[in-house]
Amino acid sequence: MEFIEEWFIEQTLGEGAFGEVKLLVNKKTKDEVALKIINLQLHPDAADTVRKEVQIHKLLDHDNIIRFYGSRKEGPIEYIFLEYASGGELFDRIEPDCGMDANKAQNYFQQLINGVDYLHKLGIAHRDLKPENILLDGSDRIKISDFGFATVFRIRGRDRLLDKRCGTLPYVAPEVLKGNYKAPPADIWSCGIILVALLAGELPWDKPSNDCHEFMKWKTGDMCCLPWTKLDIKALSFVKRLLCPSAGRRITMDLIMAHPWLSKKSSGLGTKGGYGIQLAKKIASGLNLSGREDDSIIHLCLSQPEARKEDEVDCHFDQSSNDHHRRNPIFSFSQPAGERVDDFFIGSQLGSQAANTQSPPITRWVKRLTRFCVTTTLDKTIHEVTEILDDIGFQWKLGNSSGPCITVSTVDKRKNLLVFKAHVIEMGNRMVLLDFRLSRGDGLEFKRNFVRLRERLSKIEWKGPMTWVM
Numbered sequence: 082m083e084f085i086e087e088w089f090i091e092q093t094l095g096e097g098a099f100g101e102v103k104l105l106v107n108k109k110t111k112d113e114v115a116l117k118i119i120n121l122q123l124h125p126d127a128a129d130t131v132r133k134e135v136q137i138h139k140l141l142d143h144d145n146i147i148r149f150y151g152s153r154k155e156g157p158i159e160y161i162f163l164e165y166a167s168g169g170e171l172f173d174r175i176e177p178d179c180g181m182d183a184n185k186a187q188n189y190f191q192q193l194i195n196g197v198d199y200l201h202k203l204g205i206a207h208r209d210l211k212p213e214n215i216l217l218d219g220s221d222r223i224k225i226s227d228f229g230f231a232t233v234f235r236i237r238g239r240d241r242l243l244d245k246r247c248g249t250l251p252y253v254a255p256e257v258l259k260g261n262y263k264a265p266p267a268d269i270w271s272c273g274i275i276l277v278a279l280l281a282g283e284l285p286w287d288k289p290s291n292d293c294h295e296f297m298k299w300k301t302g303d304m305c306c307l308p309w310t311k312l313d314i315k316a317l318s319f320v321k322r323l324l325c326p327s328a329g330r331r332i333t334m335d336l337i338m339a340h341p342w343l344s345k346k347s348s349g350l351g352t353k354g355g356y357g358i359q360l361a362k363k364i365a366s367g368l369n370l371s372g373r374e375d376d377s378i379i380h381l382c383l384s385q386p387e388a389r390k391e392d393e394v395d396c397h398f399d400q401s402s403n404d405h406h407r408r409n410p411i412f413s414f415s416q417p418a419g420e421r422v423d424d425f426f427i428g429s430q431l432g433s434q435a436a437n438t439q440s441p442p443i444t445r446w447v448k449r450l451t452r453f454c455v456t457t458t459l460d461k462t463i464h465e466v467t468e469i470l471d472d473i474g475f476q477w478k479l480g481n482s483s484g485p486c487i488t489v490s491t492v493d494k495r496k497n498l499l500v501f502k503a504h505v506i507e508m509g510n511r512m513v514l515l516d517f518r519l520s521r522g523d524g525l526e527f528k529r530n531f532v533r534l535r536e537r538l539s540k541i542e543w544k545g546p547m548t549w550v551m
Contacts, residue, residue, distance in 0.1 A: 117161035145196030147226040166224050168217030173450045177529040180282035192223035198334050204235025206264035210271035211252045234264035255289040256328045266328040273323025281308035315342045451517040454543035462513045469537045493526035
């Protein structure tokens with residue numbers, strides 16, 4: 082479908098309660114852009130939240146941050162044009178219980194730190210750093226995304242304390258749970274949790290509070306247990322400084338960059354500029370997106386006294402059992418993002434066109450490891466999957482909104498709720514695609530269960546080239 086002259090919508094990258102993300106492709110140049118479409122009438126705070134996210138994005142120009150190409154508003158609909166990250170989420174590169182090769186983890190982490198350091202020098206805090214919000218381009222370059230919780234913490238050269246308790250519980254710093262915290266140390270803590278996930282393939286705790294047994298063991302220096310026993314001495318020394326419970330004693334960004342674990346230079350870290358900027362200019366001029374310029378977020382903070390205290394829009398934790406969350410949904414979403422709770426963006430990459438034989442080539446889909454093809458018919462595939470779920474003892478239900486979808490409910494090893502969905506899609510050529518996505522719970526626990534299900538389905542799995550199904 083043609084969206085604007087020479088730009089066609091090829092597929093839906095994600096859909097949710099308040100909007101969609103579409104993949105736009107230029108018919109002539111084959112350039113690709115991610116398009117957020119947000120209905121501002123679906124919640125009273127949506128317009129202010131989106132406006133703030135756009136204003137922050139306008140300030141950003143770094144190779145490790147998802148590039149903002151422009152935005153425009155037509156009636157109640159806001160359109161945001163972003164860089165398309167074809168490499169998918171960093172989350173998908175983490176093998177449950179194993180993590181990844183230390184050199185690769187160091188490469189990714191150094192890129193992440195480069196991006197976060199850039200944000201902090203501008204006086205901007207991300208406040209929801211996690212592998213699901215870190216994308217990769219086709220060259221394996223980190224792209225920090227999803228600035229829905231981002232805020233300006235430095236005004237006229239002075240840092241202000243933040244008081245909104247927001248983020249995703251396993252990744253938030255302990256001081257965030259208490260309120261009145263400094264922004265940079267909180268983001269650095271989240272980076273430390275990400276590093277543990279990269280190296281160990283698991284998260285150390287559910288939340289950093291005194292009622293969490295795993296966190297209390299860490300505070301007392303007891304590291305003779307998982308995941309700490311998976312880390313070598315240098316890595317563990319580095320993580321101890323990143324995850325220092327006292328924000329005032331936590332390692333700073335300058336010392337992070339000078340730490341021996343990170344001092345070795347990695348290849349492929351990317352440099353500022355290049356193709357991304359050229360494409361941004363091309364798209365901005367071609368779609369005439371530069372005509373409507375709002376005041377910058379800096380001006381917004383200086384001119385509105387209430388913004389000195391904290392964001393105007395309330396935030397919440399990514400926790401399905403949180404009633405406050407259900408009353409105060411957010412409106413930003415990464416591209417593509419994992420499906421979170423009901424009011425969060427649902428990054429399914431699936432639209433009503435997905436099962437159509439005229440759907441776009443699957444080679445354009447972002448890479449994700451929780452997806453594979455099988456050789457059985459659609460009905461037979463559903464039967465095979467649900468039979469295995471019954472045998473394992475998982476609860477499930479079958480829905481059919483934009484195509485067959487099996488919603489699976491269970492608990493993880495810590496007895497927390499875990500919900501994920503399996504979309505069943507006819508791809509033509511007698512192939513069926515099984516696309517698994519997390520809805521609620523620990524992402525690494527979800528991947529463990531995915532591996533378990535995939536092994537049980539190996540007898541019907543398509544064994545052809547993986548490039549066909551990526």
